[in-house]
Amino acid sequence: MMSLLEVKDLAKHFDVSGGWPSRLIVGQQILKAVDRISFTVPEGKVFGLVGESGCGKSTTARLITRLIAASGGEVYFDGRDILRLPNKAVRELRKQIQMIFQDPYASLNPRMRVIDIIGRPVSIFAGATGRTKVDRVVELLELVGLSAEHLHRYPHEFSGGQRQRIGIARALAAKPRLIIADEPVSSLDVSVQAQVLNLLKRLQRELKLSMVFISHDLNVVGYLADVVGVMYAGKMMEIAPVEYIFKAPMHPYTKALLAANPTIASFTSYLPPSLKGEITMPVNPPDACRLEPRCPIRVEKCRLMEPLLEAKQSGHWTACHEVH
Amino acid sequence: MAPPLLDIKNLSVDFHLRRGVLTAVRDLSLSISEGETFGIVGETGCGKSVTALSILRLVPTPPARIAQGELIFEGEDLLRKTAREMEKIRGRKISMIFQEPMTSLNPSLTVGTQIDECYQVHMGHSKKVARDCTENVLAMVRLPAPKTLADRYPHELSGGMRQRVMIAMALACEPKLLIADEPTTALDVTIQAQIIELLKELQEKLKMALIFISHNLGVVARLCDRIGVMYAGSMVEQAEKKILFTRPQHPYTIALLNAIPRPELRDESLQAIPGTVCNLFDPPPGCKFHPRCTKAQEICRTEVPQLEEKSPDSWVSCHFPGA
Numbered sequence: 001m002m003s004l005l006e007v008k009d010l011a012k013h014f015d016v017s018g019g020w021p022s023r024l025i026v027g028q029q030i031l032k033a034v035d036r037i038s039f040t041v042p043e044g045k046v047f048g049l050v051g052e053s054g055c056g057k058s059t060t061a062r063l064i065t066r067l068i069a070a071s072g073g074e075v076y077f078d079g080r081d082i083l084r085l086p087n088k089a090v091r092e093l094r095k096q097i098q099m100i101f102q103d104p105y106a107s108l109n110p111r112m113r114v115i116d117i118i119g120r121p122v123s124i125f126a127g128a129t130g131r132t133k134v135d136r137v138v139e140l141l142e143l144v145g146l147s148a149e150h151l152h153r154y155p156h157e158f159s160g161g162q163r164q165r166i167g168i169a170r171a172l173a174a175k176p177r178l179i180i181a182d183e184p185v186s187s188l189d190v191s192v193q194a195q196v197l198n199l200l201k202r203l204q205r206e207l208k209l210s211m212v213f214i215s216h217d218l219n220v221v222g223y224l225a226d227v228v229g230v231m232y233a234g235k236m237m238e239i240a241p242v243e244y245i246f247k248a249p250m251h252p253y254t255k256a257l258l259a260a261n262p263t264i265a266s267f268t269s270y271l272p273p274s275l276k277g278e279i280t281m282p283v284n285p286p287d288a289c290r291l292e293p294r295c296p297i298r299v300e301k302c303r304l305m306e307p308l309l310e311a312k313q314s315g316h317w318t319a320c321h322e323v324h
Numbered sequence: 325m326a327p328p329l330l331d332i333k334n335l336s337v338d339f340h341l342r343r344g345v346l347t348a349v350r351d352l353s354l355s356i357s358e359g360e361t362f363g364i365v366g367e368t369g370c371g372k373s374v375t376a377l378s379i380l381r382l383v384p385t386p387p388a389r390i391a392q393g394e395l396i397f398e399g400e401d402l403l404r405k406t407a408r409e410m411e412k413i414r415g416r417k418i419s420m421i422f423q424e425p426m427t428s429l430n431p432s433l434t435v436g437t438q439i440d441e442c443y444q445v446h447m448g449h450s451k452k453v454a455r456d457c458t459e460n461v462l463a464m465v466r467l468p469a470p471k472t473l474a475d476r477y478p479h480e481l482s483g484g485m486r487q488r489v490m491i492a493m494a495l496a497c498e499p500k501l502l503i504a505d506e507p508t509t510a511l512d513v514t515i516q517a518q519i520i521e522l523l524k525e526l527q528e529k530l531k532m533a534l535i536f537i538s539h540n541l542g543v544v545a546r547l548c549d550r551i552g553v554m555y556a557g558s559m560v561e562q563a564e565k566k567i568l569f570t571r572p573q574h575p576y577t578i579a580l581l582n583a584i585p586r587p588e589l590r591d592e593s594l595q596a597i598p599g600t601v602c603n604l605f606d607p608p609p610g611c612k613f614h615p616r617c618t619k620a621q622e623i624c625r626t627e628v629p630q631l632e633e634k635s636p637d638s639w640v641s642c643h644f645p646g647a
Binding site: 052053159161189190191192193194195197198201202216218219220222223224242243246256257259260261262263264274275276278279 | 367368482484485512513514515516517518520521539540541542543545546569579580581583584585586587589590593594595596597598600
C-alpha cells in the first residue's frame, strides 16, 4: 500500500527556560513537545491520533502543515520531504494539505460572508472567478449539507455544527489530498457531533480522502479512524489498526485510556482502577519511559532506558519494555 | 418512606432579556432522597446549569426570575428563605462544585485560606482549628502533603488538583447535598476517572446526596443511581440508570444514545438528530422536541406532554413513548 504521508522521527522542542535569571539558576529547559515520532498515513485512509492535553497531538498537526518549524525529523508527502521545501513551495503544498480546526467560532473570520470564506481558497487555488467561483462555492456548500441560500450570510448567523460544515467546505475547496482535522467535533454537542461525524465519514469515503484525525475522545477516533496512534507526553506509545486498539490494546497507557473512557456500557457500578498521578510535561526528560511514574506495570528498566516503538505483531507497534 | 431530602416542584425560571423572555427551565420536578446520586444530562442550553444554580438561589436576578415552583429542602421551601438564611445553607448544607476550577477559586488567596473560611464562617472555628480541619479535608480528597499544599496558590496546581481543592472546599462542612456542575468536563479522561472515583468514594463515605450534571452520558452512567434527561428546559425522561440505558422511552433519549460514536458502529452512519435545538425565545407549541422527532403526530404539535410514570421507576414526558 502506498503511503501518502510518512512521518519519520519528527520532533519539536520548545525552549521554556524563561529569562536570563532563571536560565542562569535552573539552566536551559527544553520542552520536548513532540519527541521523535514516526507514523504513516496510507492513501485514502484515516489515521487517528489520540492522547490527552499536552501530549503533542496538535503540535504534530502544525508541524505537518508547516505552520511551525520542526526541530528535527522528516515528513514525506507523496515522496517529497516537505520540511525541507523552500517557503515558496509551501504554498503549493497548502493546496494539497488542508486543515479543519477545533473551534468553529474562532476559525471563521466574523467579517467575511460564506461566499468569501469558501470563495477565497477557490480563487487562490483553482483560479476561479465570477460565475464559476460562485458555482463552485455552491457545489461545496451542497457537499457539506448547506445550500445556496447560505451564500451571503455571516458566521454569527450559523450554529456551531453549521459553522463546522463551513470549515469543512473551506478545507475541501482546494481539492486537497490530505486533510488534517484537529479536534473537529470536540466543541459540539452529541447530537450535532453525530451529524458532523457522518458528514466527515461520507466525504472521506466518497472523495477517498486521506486524513489525520486528531481527538482526545477515543469513541470518536474509534468511529472514524482506520489506524490509531496513541500519544503520551510527546511520544508515540502505540500504533495499531483500530480494532486492535479497542480489542487487544498492548500498551498500559492505551489500556488505562480505554478503562477511563466513559461509555454508556459503563453503567454497571464497577469502576476500573484509574491511572494514578498526572501527566508530567516532558521538560528535559530523562532517558526513561514517559509513563513510568504512573505506570501500573513498571519495572526497573523503565526508569533507565526509554522503550522504542517496535512492531510486536504485524502492524501493531508498541513502545513498552513489558510488552512482548 | 422518608420524605425526600430535596423536592423540586414545578420549577420555572425565566430570563428577562432585551430580546424577550426566555424560559430556561420549565415546570421541572424532581426529588432526591438522602444519600442518593442523581444525574442530570442534556446538551448545551437545556437548562441543567440553571436548575442547579436555582437550587442554591444563585441565578443572577435580574435578569433571571424564578417564576414558579417550590424547592423543598428538609421540609422547608428554599424560595421563601431570606438572603441571610440562604447564606447559612450554602456551603453548610448544600454545596456546589463548578466546571472550571480556576475561575471558581480566588487566585490571590492560598488554597488553605479559602478552605479555612468555610470552617470559620459556618462552624465558628478559630483560625488554628480551622487550619487543622483544612488539612484533614485536603488529605481526604487525596492531595499529597496537605500541610504544604494549603500554603500554595491555585495557579501553582494542575487542573486535577484544583478540582480536588474545590471538592475539599465543598465537602468541608459535610453538606447533606452536593451539586456538581460538569466538574470533570475540563479535565483529561484519566484525571476525570480519578475525580469520578473520588466523588463516588466520598459520597458513599459521607452518605451525602449528589446531583451530578453533565453533557456526557457515559460519565453520569458511572456515578449515578437515577438519571434525568433534559431538553430545552424540560425534563423529558427520568429513570433508574439501568432502565434508562437498556429501555429508554423518550425519542430524545433514544436518539441521544444512538448518536454516541462507538468503534462497533464504524460501518454504519450514526443516527444524528436532525435540525438544532429550538429557539428558546420562541419555542414551538406542544412538545419542544416535536420538530426534530421522528414519531411526531398532530397531538405533539398542540399539547405539551406531562412527565408521567409509564412503568415502575421510569418517568417519561412523551405522547408516544417507547422504542
